[in-house]
Amino acid sequence: MSKLVSLSEAIHSSVHDGDLIYASGFTHLIPFAAGHEIIRQGFKDLTLARATPDLIYDQLVAAGCAGKVVFSYMGNPGVGSLRCMRAAIESGSLVWEEYSHFSMISRLQAGASGLPFMPMKQTGAGDLEAANPNYKRVKDPYTGEEVLVVPPLSPDIAIVHVQRADAEGNAHVWGILGEQREAAFAAKRVILTAEEIVDEAIIRSDPNRTLIPGLIVDAVCHVPHCAHPSYTQGYYDRDNDFYLAWDKISRDGKSVKAYLDEWVFGLKNRTEYWQKLGPEVHEKLKPEPLLSHPVDYGKY
């Protein structure tokens, strides 16, 4: 059964004020188009969880959509600070909950596996453990040693961007896999955005590449260039110039508002956004092809 809908419909029917949202993707495949759509539709009081909030959550925080953030590295990757989030935290206007990358991902793994908690070896650095009561210690019943545990993270909605999917939401992903699969399986509802919608036969031609199965997907949206200024392996490069530019834009509230007005509120959808970026940016971000060697599954 086809689950194809527009991104604006999917956000409209799946997201509610106060929801816990996990827009997944570690540097790669970050669904910026979905973030912009959430801003346009004016949702409030969201709990925004991501290992690296990245620019997508800095923009959602700046737009007033967030009540709380859950994260493990709050930086502009390769550049410096996430200034909007940082200012909101330093001024006491944003609630936060903090983990290390591994404990954040372990929470998703617990949620995705239907487990009550996930154990990890202890790290000896007690301060984060003391600052966040979600970290607990339990005794390993086999050795008697103490292990650290974290509770499951079960987002109301996971948003997952992929290279290609069929209309049911069976999705091929390659390149950095981050926490895509864990976020999708942990969530109550999954919105899938894809660079390309392909025939089911293409998915079935390479089942080992299917990271997300359609059975957990609620909505499938065809959104080319969804991840800009992050990237989609093989489709377009990360726009490092924009990551550097955001460092300047986010230095003051006026330029942030001007950016949101021009690039989010001033545009209807991702197609308009991509056109507005212009041919020079398109050309700059276009990678040369590098094909993998085909595999033979055999006909049985």
Next chain:
Amino acid sequence: MTVLNYNATELMIVNAARLLRDGDQVFVGVGIPNLACNLARRTHAPNMQMIYEAGVIGAQPARLPLSIGDPTLVSGATSVCSMYDVFTLYLQRGNVDVGFLGGAQIDQFGNINATVIGDYENPKVRLPGSGGSMEIAAWANRCYIITPHQQRRFPARVDFRTSMGFLNGGGERAKTGVRGGGPEAVVTDLGILKPDGNGEMTLAALHPGCSIEQVQENTGWPLKVSADLITTEPPKPDELRILREELDPQGIYI
């Protein structure tokens, strides 16, 4: 003999690269650690393998990666896995030899703060936080810390322990039972600190032209000096050429 000109960043990269051993499996961060690893691979450690926390194993970046998840890390790598897998199967399981760490503050016992300056609940300066460093510092067989030498970066005690060095010294780290050996060296632009038997960071090497007094002035505790204090070899022409011409031709980091 020609006198070579080099800057503080190049000096730190070259000295960090020299600490890596051929065949090491290294958990790499972007920026200076990435440059140090690629320099080592092109000089004395061709069989060193780079692992990135994004889940990339055996990366051979064709260009300078600007983020920890750059697509150039993937193209041509030996394997890509999920983040959960890279932290469990590789790091927690004990398959990582070396971790590189940085931070806003490093203390007398090699503990690192990358989280907050001031009080955690009411931060004066909010920093990015742990990322992968809490586990890397605990579970990699050995760790190297790279940071410029400044008084504010080297307090006697960090405001927040994001990642463990030797805690308060005196075998406290070993008592926690973590598998990794802890920081083996702190490479700065003035010299190299190494832990003594008690886990206290001690001046083990000076870079050419730097003095003990200069290091002490920039360190927030009375610094012990190793009986075997050495002076590091200045960066060699070949090391500088690879760095400047092959690894960072645009001068983004150096």
